Amino acid sequence: MITVSNVSKHFGDFTALDDVSLEVPDGSLTALLGPSGSGKSTLLRIIGGLEWADAGSVVIHGDDVTNVPPQKRGIGFVFQHYAAFKHMTVRDNVGFGLKIRKTPKDKIDARVDELLNIVGLGGFAKRYPSQLSGGQRQRMALARALAVEPKVLLLDEPFGALDAKVRTELREWLRRLHDEVHVTTLLVTHDQEEALSIADNIAVMDNAHIEQVGGPRELYDRPANPFVMGFLGPVAKVDGTLVRPHDIALRTQPDAGTREAQVMRVSHLGFEVRVDLELSDGKPVFAQLTRYEAAQLELAGGDIVWLALTGDSDARLVSEDDRLDAVA
């Protein structure tokens, strides 16, 4: 368990963290999700001892490590740009932490081989980092962090430098790895899909604060505020109500509580069909339909339709804030 209490951090006039508290449950995979500049990486680096908090405390597994240097925190840290030791082979990279702990060489070799097999780099021990792809380097970095059996694993945008396909593969792989290794893991990401797909627990950050903590479904279905709702997925606004575009149903006939709108454009995006509409007051809004729903409605630009809000009413928010009008 990681317990962060009332941590603040300033860089000059910039407030990176403002009285932030967070608990990361034992054995969980928790994501710190937020836009860039929200303070999520700073929080991770403070937990890892790579940055000092101006105020507040960090407790890892019951030990107050607020003033403990990174060497003695028992953490594994993985960086976005791999932070590979370029002049060392993959074997030496992964064995580095064990070597400086004066572990006997045969033990190091055995442990390194085991880890390289776990991360799928079994045949790559003698290579140099420059001879690996980005995804392979990041798996090496993960093996290196795991080699010292850290109490917690801290990952700072670990897939941020990889292309989309490798990123998706690696995050699924990380989830499976976590199910095997069970080390308490805190992952920083700005990608809501990444957080929703692999984390047990997500803390959404914005502007030096944690806005909401919860499971993926809880955050998506019960967002605490418009920011969380907007950051976790697309939002449409109908007469001051924020609603997921897939919770907007379109009808060809008016009914009680429906709202008239004109179809501006219909985009077929595979399974999803996006319908851009204009409400009678001139405000734009869009709905997500399945291709089957769209096929039944036979929509075309210029058609008049009637909107109905469906789905769970707890998933909606009422907002007087006009900034979210344009959220798409």
Add this chain to the structure above:
Amino acid sequence: MASLAVPKPPARTRRNLGGGVGPIGLGVASLWLSLIVLLPLAAVFTKSLEAGPAEFWDAITAPSARYALLLTTAISALVALINVVTGTLIAWVLVRDEFRGKSLVNAIIDLPFALPTIVASIVLLSLYGPRSPVGIHLYATKPAVIVALAFVTLPFVVRSVQPVLMEVDREAEQAAASLGASGWTTFRSIILPALYPALLGGAGLAFARAIGEFGSVVLIGGGIPRDTEVASQYIAKQIETDRPASAAAVSVTLLAISFVVLFAIRWFTKRKGVA
């Protein structure tokens, strides 16, 4: 990464598409190099062997000549070593620390380059000479030669290490720290290997510059034969006493030492070129 299979460059075609300078450029470069470097070297080489190999050998094994050559080589090696340590330290401070007047200090590093070496010698003489205001008398001692050579070779290691140090991956250092490495261990096992080529290169240049140095040593060193007389001073004396063949022989030997050291460093850097 010598083991890496490097793809062969495509065969040269007659049309020059590779961004080279073409035959005229190549010709001008060769001509200039020949006129400025190769021809004088050939001349001194011929001169040194004019009287035959036996005379050459005698010239460089004459007691004063041999002493001057050994002293020069030893002191230059020592100076290069001093530079490796202090130069790395200075480069480190300039890259990693923030302090007032940093840009001024950064500019001062190049002063020994810009200063006429004879001026350096006068400066050192007035500071450490017989009328030393600080009470340190180094005139005509070996430490005087060391100080003079360390002064003029200061920029080499600093300037070769500095850019490399700026490029060192800070996150790799943080990764090492998170794995339990102390500051010293991180420096030794993560940073230093990245600096090796630059350190060797800088040390090599400092050494090569030191063994030929004349101006900065000439006043403060005293030029006492078989004590503080460096090879360049010995050569000058041979010319003054009208023994050009002997001067040329010692010159060629200096040249050979420089060449071997620089070549060895290049070879070594290439071999360790993984970083």
